[in-house]
Amino acid sequence: VKFDLVVIGSGPSGQKAAVQAAKLGRSVAVIERQQIGGACLHTGTIPSKSLREAALNPELGRSVRGVMQRALRVIQDEAEGISDHFVRNKIHYIPGRASLLSAQKVLVVSAGERLEIEGGKIVLAVGTRPRRPKEMPWDSGVVHDSDTILGLGVEPKSMLVIGAGVIGCEYASIFQQAGVKVTLLESKPDFLRTIDQELVSVLAKEFVRRGLELILGADASSITKIDTPLGPRAEVVIGGKRRVFDLVLVCQGRTGNSDGLGLSQAGVEVDERGLIKVDRNYRTSVPSIYAVGDIIGSPALAAASYEQGRLAALHAMTDRPVHFPDTFPTGIYTIPEISAVGPTEAELRKRRIKFVVGRASYAETARGKMIGELSGLLKLLVHQKTRRIMGVHIIGPGATELVHIGQCAMAFGATADYFVENVFNYPTLAEAYKVAAFNALNQLHHPSA
Numbered sequence: 001v002k003f004d005l006v007v008i009g010s011g012p013s014g015q016k017a018a019v020q021a022a023k024l025g026r027s028v029a030v031i032e033r034q035q036i037g038g039a040c041l042h043t044g045t046i047p048s049k050s051l052r053e054a055a056l057n058p059e060l061g062r063s064v065r066g067v068m069q070r071a072l073r074v075i076q077d078e079a080e081g082i083s084d085h086f087v088r089n090k091i092h093y094i095p096g097r098a099s100l101l102s103a104q105k106v107l108v109v110s111a112g113e114r115l116e117i118e119g120g121k122i123v124l125a126v127g128t129r130p131r132r133p134k135e136m137p138w139d140s141g142v143v144h145d146s147d148t149i150l151g152l153g154v155e156p157k158s159m160l161v162i163g164a165g166v167i168g169c170e171y172a173s174i175f176q177q178a179g180v181k182v183t184l185l186e187s188k189p190d191f192l193r194t195i196d197q198e199l200v201s202v203l204a205k206e207f208v209r210r211g212l213e214l215i216l217g218a219d220a221s222s223i224t225k226i227d228t229p230l231g232p233r234a235e236v237v238i239g240g241k242r243r244v245f246d247l248v249l250v251c252q253g254r255t256g257n258s259d260g261l262g263l264s265q266a267g268v269e270v271d272e273r274g275l276i277k278v279d280r281n282y283r284t285s286v287p288s289i290y291a292v293g294d295i296i297g298s299p300a301l302a303a304a305s306y307e308q309g310r311l312a313a314l315h316a317m318t319d320r321p322v323h324f325p326d327t328f329p330t331g332i333y334t335i336p337e338i339s340a341v342g343p344t345e346a347e348l349r350k351r352r353i354k355f356v357v358g359r360a361s362y363a364e365t366a367r368g369k370m371i372g373e374l375s376g377l378l379k380l381l382v383h384q385k386t387r388r389i390m391g392v393h394i395i396g397p398g399a400t401e402l403v404h405i406g407q408c409a410m411a412f413g414a415t416a417d418y419f420v421e422n423v424f425n426y427p428t429l430a431e432a433y434k435v436a437a438f439n440a441l442n443q444l445h446h447p448s449a
């Protein structure tokens, strides 16, 4: 069997690659070894964000288990939506495990059956899985990763989250919000290092204010399952002290699904972390093979993966160079949430760019006062000479939506004056842009202030 494009993996990047090629009138096959939708739908973005919504809105589910059930319904709906999309676009969906036989040949193994298919071009969209450090007692039932936590059959009262990266911070705040007593442990002295550190310190304060225990600069040196009258629990030594938790959630990074994919057989280069190397057009070291999504590394977000998939298919099918936008946002769904577009202050300083920071606290907006979210903060990084918006960094409710106003302004090359000279709905949180722009422009009129 021969297709113009063969896509391995049906997560966000694989889906969009397939649909884009199909829209160009090409024949497309998608191979998936698990369920349609990828980690994004089954173990990543969708379940974690459904849990978050439910935790924030108690009427959606009053217990951890109730919240989980609701998440499963959202997943099922989304999976049906993706299947329909494939059918409507005449994309062949082939269940099975794929591996490369050569630069244009793929072997699919499904329930003992072997099928060889040929792709004019091949897109690797295989994603990642949680990294499981060997020393943890994974079979004990009290230690979970971000995949297995979703099958949780118990109502934990306490939880240790190891690793304060994005996933660790998100789950820590979601479970805390759902009524679990959470301890978040990070071995480094700081966390979320790529994020604006002023926002991270607001987040750390909010964590603590909401009752979460944040421990930085300490390790969990031993984890063992113990049997107690209340059932199995996890005993953990943290910084020399013995602690007991109902369960432990390990969030210590992810590993690329590049093993068993026949990469070396086809001549595709990977780095030491198993991530596939690509050029600006998402082509690997083999010209007929592309790679997109989490398997090529940062930013490893669903939104970016969708676009990478679309761009790779465009290049593969038309040979025209593609460009991933510079102004893409990052969203971190902690409670409160964080979102940013453009460089941080630290990055601008490194590039020796002169800028001012316009700040607006949510407390300075009428809407912020009404909803009682006084710790929210919006920062506009404004170029000192051109007054252009260089970056937007927000923490607080609605941050992941609000950021798109700044993204739009940046994409159209707006200066801070845009926010001053335009009328905003009142009362809104978006008004924080106006307050921050006034604040920035005041500093530009009085550079020494």
Ligand SMILES: Cc1cc2nc3c(=O)[nH]c(=O)nc-3n(C[C@H](O)[C@H](O)[C@H](O)COP(=O)(O)OP(=O)(O)OC[C@H]3O[C@@H](n4cnc5c(N)ncnc54)[C@H](O)[C@@H]3O)c2cc1C
Pocket (backbone or CB within 6 Å): 008, 009, 010, 011, 012, 013, 014, 031, 032, 033, 034, 035, 037, 038, 039, 040, 041, 043, 044, 045, 046, 048, 049, 096, 097, 098, 099, 125, 126, 127, 128, 146, 167, 257, 260, 261, 292, 293, 294, 295, 300, 301, 302, 303, 304, 305, 331, 333
């Ligand atoms: C807990 C968690 C929360 C997240 N939250 C967010 C968020 O809020 N926002 C956001 O933007 N991103 C979020 N992400 C990241 C997001 O899920 C990923 O960026 C996205 O899933 C990457 O898409 P992908 O297409 O690269 O691969 P994936 O979604 O990982 O899909 C890859 C697919 O390939 C299949 N596959 C692998 N190998 C083979 C093979 N040999 N043969 C056949 N099929 C194969 C796999 O079974 C899988 O279905 C989160 C991730 C996690 C883990």
